[in-house]
Amino acid sequence: MTPVIEVDRLEKSFGHKKALRGVNLKVFEGEFIVLFGPNGAGKTTLLKSISTLIRPTRGRILFKGKEIDDGSISLRETIGLVSHNTLLYEDLTAFENLLFYARMYGVPNPKQKIEELLHMVGLYHRKDDVVRTFSRGMLQRLTIARAILHDPPVLLLDEPYTGLDVQAMKILDDLLYNLKDGLRTFIMTSHDIQKGFEHATRLAILHSGEIVFDKKKEEISVLEFEEEFWKWVKEKEPVF
Amino acid sequence: MEVGKGKRAGFLRQVFYIVAKDFRAELRTKELFNSMFLFAMLALVIFNFSFAGKMPVRVLSGAMWVSFLFASVLGLNRSFVKEHEKGCIEGLLIAPCERSVIYFGKFLGNLLFIFLVELIALPLISIFFSRSEIFSKPFELAGILVLGSFAISAIGTILSAITVNTRTRELLLPILLFPLILPVLIASVEVTAYIFQPKGSIIQWLRLIGIYDIIFIIVPYLLFDYVVEE
Secondary structure, three states: OOOOEEEEEEEEEEOOEEEEEEEEEEEOOOOEEEEEOOOOOOHHHHHHHHOOOOOOOEEEEEEOOEEOOOOOHHHHHOEEEEOOOOOOOOOOEHHHHHHHHHHHHOOOOHHHHHHHHHHHOOOHHHOOOEHHHOOHHHHHHHHHHHHHOOOOOEEEEEOOOOOOOHHHHHHHHHHHHHHOOOOOEEEEEEOOHHHHHHHOOEEEEEEOOEEEEEEEHHHOOHHHHHHHHHHHHHHHOOOO | OOOOOOOOOOHHHHHHHHHHHHHHHHHHHOHHHHHHHHHHHHHHHHHHHHOOOOOOHHHHHHHHHHHHHHHHHHHHHHHHHHHHHHHHHHHHHOOOOOHHHHHHHHHHHHHHHHHHHHHHHHHHHHHHOOOHHHHOOHHHHHHHHHHHHHHHHHHHHHHHHHHOOOOOHHHHHHHHHHHHHHHHHHHHHHHHHHHHOOOOOOHHHHHHHHHHHHHHHHHHHHHHHHHHOO
């Protein structure tokens, strides 16, 4: 079976600093892989590389067996990204933001689709409000709506729970459960072991730019995984 | 659920969407247009007070273009800053479009704002400087305004994209832009002076602006991918 995404000996350096050191990862259709790792482990760099935002220094990324190159326009059509930033224009309303992205992606019946999504994320009543007036939780919900606007088969989520209150976390949980349909593939980075474990079908730990742990969820309990995670995080702590 | 459906919009359509998005945001805040327009007018008022009598045409066209250039810098400086707020540039970079779509969208948006400022400023210039003959050749004047502003926007947009990630972007943009735009500025002043008071030939100046416009629309098209790459 061809993986949806294959990361092959991926390296990325920023000047002298190596952010990724030969990452190998195969993600199959319908999988929900959660990448854990301490700050600076390379999680965001890996997601940015997969989403074509940054060019790898060495190695390859393959999408359904085809290498991602400069002209990966069709690949970008198949990816939805939730990053640290909202990617939303503060001077546009929620509806205008989604309409802009819907048009860029060529979403059919964009207005109807946007209304459906705004209902889904519970923001329909704020659709004509400019985004700068939204709370963090509302912004994150709108960000998810933006990311799934074009029904991407691959969803990349970079610490989507960061900064959310309990209610916003619940809404995000429900959204993710609704999106898990067995066809969509997820790669999510997280610091929250409970949340990550809850959603994952596969768990991985990225440490100092390398994948040091990669197992299916059924092969490990949450406690064992937590132990494993802390083992790697402690290893990163400086020794005085 | 069926995933990954949809038909991608074409190049020009995507460029239009970016222009429309910028225009809509600007209509709501008017922060860019207001500051550009006010700056242009203030510069013109200062020029007006500097000349006690009637200003010679060459000086008038020089004052016009210097004011328009200074006002443009304000708009160009903000052009990519807005895209970097909340990481919107990433949203554009992962959109299924050629990266040059982003350049052309921003370029056309900037050109539109510069041209609008010029159009509204012209009647006021005519009143301030008591020069009703400014409108004696409206098409020729519109032509040179478009050609000159085209170069300012084309060069300014790519430089704005280059400088946006630097801490001193407000300083760096004019420092890089002014030497590059100087030949076009001189040529535009010459052509505008000729429109107000025909004397000599302007073919070489028009040719210079034309060459600049072509070069600075092709070069960013080829380089923009590398400029926006992290």
